[in-house]
Amino acid sequence: MKMQYMEKGELKARIEENLGIGFYLYIYDEKGNCIADHLQDSLELAKNQAEEEYFIPQNSWMLQADIQD
Amino acid sequence: MLKKFIAHSLVFSLIFNNLAFATHQILELDFKGSQTPQRLHVIPRMSNVGDVSHLEIDTEQRQAVVYLKEKQEEALDEVEKNSSQGSDVPVTTKPVILKKHDIINLPWELETEKLTLFILNHNAWLSPLDEDGYKLEFKGGLLGGMMKKKELTITVYPGGVDCGGRNDWPKGTIGDKFCRNNGNGLGNTGIIVFNKPYVPPVDKEWEKHCEKACNPFGNQKPFYIPPREDKKPELKKVSVPSSKAPIFKADDKKIHQAVGKEVREAAQPLINKLYFNHDRQFRDISQKILDFVMEAFAPYQGGDIPQKTLDEIVRNIGLRIDPMVKKTDSFRMINPTDYYRVLDKDGRCRGKSVDQVSREAVSRTYEGLKKQYAEELEKFKKKQKIEEEQLKKLNQEKHTALVQSLSQKFMRQGRGFSELKKPFQQTADGSIYKGNRYNVEFPLSPVELEACQGKTVCLYSHLKTDTPDVCRVQVVAFKGNVVVGNACSEAMPSGKWGYLFTALHFDFNDYDSVWVRPLRTGGTQDSMISAWSYSTWITDIPIKQEETSHVKIVQNSQNTISFAFPDSPLVYPSFSKDRTTVASFFPSGVTLSSAAIATSNWAKYNYVCPSNIPDSHQHIVESTVYVINHALQEIMQDCSTGDEWDKAEAVSLIRYMTSQHLKRTNSESLENVSKVKGINYVTDYMLPSVIRYNLNEMQKAKEPFDDQVVQDWAETDWTGLVKQVGKKLPFDIDPMKPHDMFNLEDKMAGCGAGGGKLGWNRILGKGKPQQAKIEPKGQQPVKKVEEKKKVEKVKDQKIEVNQIKINNEKVSQANRTVQEYLGKDYKIMTNNQGDKIFLSNDGNRKVRFDYKYSHGDKQHVHIEEKDISGKWKDATSQHRIYFEGDLK
Numbered sequence: 001m002k003m004q005y006m007e008k009g010e011l012k013a014r015i016e017e018n019l020g021i022g023f024y025l026y027i028y029d030e031k032g033n034c035i036a037d038h039l040q041d042s043l044e045l046a047k048n049q050a051e052e053e054y055f056i057p058q059n060s061w062m063l064q065a066d067i068q069d
Numbered sequence: 070m071l072k073k074f075i076a077h078s079l080v081f082s083l084i085f086n087n088l089a090f091a092t093h094q095i096l097e098l099d100f101k102g103s104q105t106p107q108r109l110h111v112i113p114r115m116s117n118v119g120d121v122s123h124l125e126i127d128t129e130q131r132q133a134v135v136y137l138k139e140k141q142e143e144a145l146d147e148v149e150k151n152s153s154q155g156s157d158v159p160v161t162t163k164p165v166i167l168k169k170h171d172i173i174n175l176p177w178e179l180e181t182e183k184l185t186l187f188i189l190n191h192n193a194w195l196s197p198l199d200e201d202g203y204k205l206e207f208k209g210g211l212l213g214g215m216m217k218k219k220e221l222t223i224t225v226y227p228g229g230v231d232c233g234g235r236n237d238w239p240k241g242t243i244g245d246k247f248c249r250n251n252g253n254g255l256g257n258t259g260i261i262v263f264n265k266p267y268v269p270p271v272d273k274e275w276e277k278h279c280e281k282a283c284n285p286f287g288n289q290k291p292f293y294i295p296p297r298e299d300k301k302p303e304l305k306k307v308s309v310p311s312s313k314a315p316i317f318k319a320d321d322k323k324i325h326q327a328v329g330k331e332v333r334e335a336a337q338p339l340i341n342k343l344y345f346n347h348d349r350q351f352r353d354i355s356q357k358i359l360d361f362v363m364e365a366f367a368p369y370q371g372g373d374i375p376q377k378t379l380d381e382i383v384r385n386i387g388l389r390i391d392p393m394v395k396k397t398d399s400f401r402m403i404n405p406t407d408y409y410r411v412l413d414k415d416g417r418c419r420g421k422s423v424d425q426v427s428r429e430a431v432s433r434t435y436e437g438l439k440k441q442y443a444e445e446l447e448k449f450k451k452k453q454k455i456e457e458e459q460l461k462k463l464n465q466e467k468h469t470a471l472v473q474s475l476s477q478k479f480m481r482q483g484r485g486f487s488e489l490k491k492p493f494q495q496t497a498d499g500s501i502y503k504g505n506r507y508n509v510e511f512p513l514s515p516v517e518l519e520a521c522q523g524k525t526v527c528l529y530s531h532l533k534t535d536t537p538d539v540c541r542v543q544v545v546a547f548k549g550n551v552v553v554g555n556a557c558s559e560a561m562p563s564g565k566w567g568y569l570f571t572a573l574h575f576d577f578n579d580y581d582s583v584w585v586r587p588l589r590t591g592g593t594q595d596s597m598i599s600a601w602s603y604s605t606w607i608t609d610i611p612i613k614q615e616e617t618s619h620v621k622i623v624q625n626s627q628n629t630i631s632f633a634f635p636d637s638p639l640v641y642p643s644f645s646k647d648r649t650t651v652a653s654f655f656p657s658g659v660t661l662s663s664a665a666i667a668t669s670n671w672a673k674y675n676y677v678c679p680s681n682i683p684d685s686h687q688h689i690v691e692s693t694v695y696v697i698n699h700a701l702q703e704i705m706q707d708c709s710t711g712d713e714w715d716k717a718e719a720v721s722l723i724r725y726m727t728s729q730h731l732k733r734t735n736s737e738s739l740e741n742v743s744k745v746k747g748i749n750y751v752t753d754y755m756l757p758s759v760i761r762y763n764l765n766e767m768q769k770a771k772e773p774f775d776d777q778v779v780q781d782w783a784e785t786d787w788t789g790l791v792k793q794v795g796k797k798l799p800f801d802i803d804p805m806k807p808h809d810m811f812n813l814e815d816k817m818a819g820c821g822a823g824g825g826k827l828g829w830n831r832i833l834g835k836g837k838p839q840q841a842k843i844e845p846k847g848q849q850p851v852k853k854v855e856e857k858k859k860v861e862k863v864k865d866q867k868i869e870v871n872q873i874k875i876n877n878e879k880v881s882q883a884n885r886t887v888q889e890y891l892g893k894d895y896k897i898m899t900n901n902q903g904d905k906i907f908l909s910n911d912g913n914r915k916v917r918f919d920y921k922y923s924h925g926d927k928q929h930v931h932i933e934e935k936d937i938s939g940k941w942k943d944a945t946s947q948h949r950i951y952f953e954g955d956l957k
Contacts, residue, residue: 021900026924034924036948038941039906039917039931045940 013056015046025050890914890932890944915941919949927951 012028018039023046027036036054040046050056894910902922908915913935920928929949933941 018900021898021906034926037919037924037931039915039933040941041939045938048938049940 013050013054015043015050015061017043027054891916914944 012030012032014026014028016024016026018024022039022041023043025036025038025040025046026034027050029035038046038049040049047056047058047061051058891907891909891914892911896908896910898906898908900906904921905918906915907917915931915933915935917931917933918928919926919930923929926949929951931948932944932950934944935941
C-alpha cells in the first residue's frame with residue numbers, strides 16, 4: 001500500500017492507495033479529525049484535487065517511508 | 070523576538086505595498102543576447118532566495134535555474150549561528166523580501182527602473198566586475214548583474230548589516246563598506262540600485278513587425294490615448310538611525326506622538342514610492358491606510374507588540390495582499406496582463422513589464438473613453454438642442470433607453486470583442502502562451518458607469534463551455550485599489566450551452582471603477598470570447614439603499630479566516646492565512662472557492678472588513694455591505710436562472726426568496742422590495758434584453774442615436790419579437806431542458822447539472838444558520854416540492870433487486886435514489902475497509918458508502934461524478950451525506 005503524507009501548518013493530508021479501488025485522499029484538521037475524504041482513480045488525480053481544493057502543492061507530498069526515516 | 074519580526078514584517082508589507090513575503094519557488098535568470106545575466110525575474114513572483122541551493126547555468130540555452138535546498142534545516146542553522154555569535158544584528162528568518170515590480174520581468178536594459186532588493190539576511194552582495202560590470206550574489210550564488218556601461222547609484226537604508234563576525238569582506242562589497250573590525254555592521258538592511266535609462270537600439274524590422282504584433286487592435290486603437298503627463302514625485306531622503314530607536318511604553322502619549330512623527334517621516338520615501346508605483350487615483354486610500362498603520366504601530370517601535378494588540382491592529386486595518394500569489398499554474402492563466410504582452414520579432418516578450426503596460430492601457434482607455442464620451446455627449450447636446458422640442462416629448466423611459474444604448478456602443482468599442490481574436494492568433498510563443506492562457510477584461514467606461522449609476526446591473530452571458538470545470542462572468546467594483554464589491558455568475562456545466570448571470574449594484578459614491586471579465590478556472594479562449602460576445606448589460610433596475618448589515622470575522626480551526634455576514638447567508642468564504650496573510654471577502658452568492666481565489670489573485674488589493682473599522686474606512690464598509698446585500702439579492706432573485714421563464718413560477722419564487730431574505734434581514738418592507746425588484750425585472754428587462762441583443766445582431770446594430778432604435782427599444786412588443794427572431798437566434802432560447810432542469814424551481818433548488826452551485830437546498834439547507842423557520846403564507850417550501858417530485862419519479866420506475874441491505878425507510882429511499890442515480894448494470898466494489906462502492910456502468914457516476922470506516926465521523930455516503938479530466942467530484946453540494954438511523 002502506497003501512502004503519501006503531507007503537513008502544512010495545521011492542515012494535514014494523506015493519500016492512501018486502496019488496491020483495485022483507487023487512491024484515497026484524506027484531509028485532517030489540526031485536531032486530527034478527518035474533515036474530507038476523496039477517492040480518485042490515480043495518485044496524480046488525488047494530488048491534483050489536493051492542490052485545487054486544499055492548496056496543497058504537488059511537490060509537498062512525501063512518502064510515508066521517507067517520513068519514518 | 071518572533072512577534073517583533075512579525076510586526077516588522079507586517080509594517081514592511083504594508084509600507085511596500087508590492088513587497089511580498091517570499092515563498093518557496095524557483096528563481097530564474099534570463100540571459101538575453103549577452104554572456105552577462107541582465108535580467109532577473111521570479112516565477113512565480115515571490116520566491117525565497119534564502120532557499121537557494123545552487124545554480125545551473127546553461128549558456129547554450131541562455132538560461133539558469135536556481136535550485137532550492139532544504140529550508141528548515143538551514144533556517145535552524147542560521148538561527149544557531151546568530152545566537153552563538155551574540156551579534157547585535159536582529160534575528161531574522163529566512164524569507165527574503167523582494168520588491169515585486171523590480172524583480173518581475175525586470176529588463177534592466179530596457180527600462181528606467183530601480184532595482185531594490187530587501188534582503189533581511191544581509192547576505193546579498195553587489196560586487197564590481199572588472200570587465201562586465203556588476204554582479205549580484207546571494208550566499209555565493211549569482212542572482213543577477215548588469216553591464217558596466219550603466220551607471221549605478223547605491224543607496225543604503227539605515228539598519229544593521231549581518232557581517233557574520235567577519236571583517237574581511239571583498240573590497241567593494243557592502244561588507245567591506247559597513248563591517249567594522251569586530252565583525253559587526255552598522256550599515257544597511259536594503260540595497261537600492263538605480264539604473265540609468267536604457268535606449269534600445271533602433272530595429273526597423275522589429276518595429277515593422279511590432280506595428281501589428283504590438284497593437285492587437287490595429288488601426289482602431291481603442292486603447293491608444295496619449296499617455297498621462299503626471300510628474301513623478303521626488304523621493305525625499307529621510308534617515309532614522311536604528312540605534313536611536315528606543316523602546317517605548319505603549320501608554321506614553323508624548324513619546325507615542327514623537328515616535329509616530331519620526332516613523333512617518335521615515336516612511337515618507339516609502340509612501341512616495343508607493344505613489345510612484347501606482348495610479349494617482351489610489352493615493353487617498355493608500356494614505357489613509359498608511360496613516361492608520363503607522364499610527365497603530367508607532368508606540369511599539371523598538372519593542373515587542375503584545376499579541377492582543379497586534380491582533381487588534383490587524384483586525385482594524387485593510388491589509389493588502391500581493392495579487393500575484395499564484396497557487397497553481399491555472400491561476401497564471403487568468404493573469405490579465407498577458408493580454409497586453411508585447412512581442413518582439415522572435416515572439417519573445419519585450420518592452421515594458423506587462424503589468425505596467427496593462428495599467429497604462431487601462432488608464433489610457435479610461436481617459437480615452439472619457440474623451441470619446443465627452444465628444445459624443447457634445448454631439449448629443451447639439452442634436453438635443455436642435456431637436457429640443459422633439460426630445461421634450463420623450464418620457465423618462467425613452468431617455469433611459471437612450472443612455473443605455475449609448476452605453477452599449479461604448480462597451481463594444483472599449484472591448485472590441487470582434488478584435489479580441491487577434492492577439493490570440495498572433496501569439497508567437499506558442500509553447501508558453503498557446504491555448505487558453507488568456508483572459509480579457511476591461512474597466513467600464515464613464516458612460517457605462519453613468520448609465521449604471523444607482524442601478525443594479527445584471528450581466529448575462531450565453532455560452533457553451535467545453536471544459537471540465539466552469540466558466541463564469543465576474544464583476545468587480547473598486548474603491549481606489551480596494552475591492553469593495555464582487556459578483557460572480559454561477560458555474561456552468563461542461564459542454565453545454567447555458568446562461569450565466571451576475572449582478573452588482575452601482576453607486577459612484579461607493580466605487581471608483583468597475584471591471585468586468587469572463588472568468589474561468591478552466592476553459593478555452595473561445596469559451597471566453599463567446600462569453601464576452603454574448604454578454605449584455607441590463608441596467609434599469611432601481612434599488613433603494615435601505616438595508617444594511619454587519620460583518621464579523623471568525624478565525625476558524627483550519628488556519629483560515631471566515632467572514633460571516635449574518636444577514637447574508639450566501640457569503641461564506643474563507644481563505645488561507647498562509648497564502649494571503651489576511652484574506653479578503655467576496656460578496657458572491659455562488660461558488661465562493663474558485664471565484665474568490667481567482668479574484669484574490671486578480672485584484673490589486675483585497676480588503677478586510679471588520680466590524681470595528683476606523684472612521685476613515687467606514688464608508689468602505691458601509692458601501693461594501695450594501696453592495697453585498699444587493700448583489701446577493703439580485704443573484705438570488707433575478708440572475709440565477711435562464712430565460713424563457715414561466716412568469717407564474719418566477720413570480721412565486723421571487724416572492725418566496727424575497728420573503729426569506731427579508732426574514733433574515735428583519736426588514737419590514739417586504740412590500741416595498743417586491744415593488745422595487747423582482748417581478749418586473751424578470752419579465753420586463755431580462756427577457757427583452759436577450760431578444761434585443763439578438764435583434765441588434767441581426768440588424769448589425771443601428772446607430773445608437775437612431776431615434777427609431779430608441780423607439781423600438783422603448784415600445785417593442787417583445788412577445789412579437791420572439792416569434793420574429795426566434796428561429797435565428799444563435800442559441801436555444803430554452804436552456805433548461807438540456808440540463809435536465811424542467812423549471813425555474815428545479816434550478817433554484819439545486820437540481821440538475823450545475824444547479825448545485827447555487828441551489829437553495831444548499832443555501833437554506835440543513836444546518837445553515839440562516840434557515841427560515843416559518844414559511845410564508847401561500848408558499849410551499851421548495852425542498853418539499855423537490856422531494857415530492859423525486860418520489861413521483863421513483864414511483865414510475867421499476868426498482869431492481871436491492872444490492873444494499875437496508876432496514877429502514879430512509880435508507881430504502883436512499884437506495885432507490887442511488888439506483889436511479891447509477892442506472893442499470895452498475896458495478897459493486899469493496900474497499901479494504903469493507904465499504905461498498907457503487908459504480909455506474911459507464912464509469913461516470915459513483916456512490917461511496919463509508920459506514921464501516923467513516924474516518925471518525927458519522928457514517929455517511931458520497932455521491933460523485935467524474936468530470937472530463939477524469940477527476941471525481943461531488944455531484945451534490947454536500948461532500949458527506951449523513952444518514953440518520955442504522956445503516957448496517
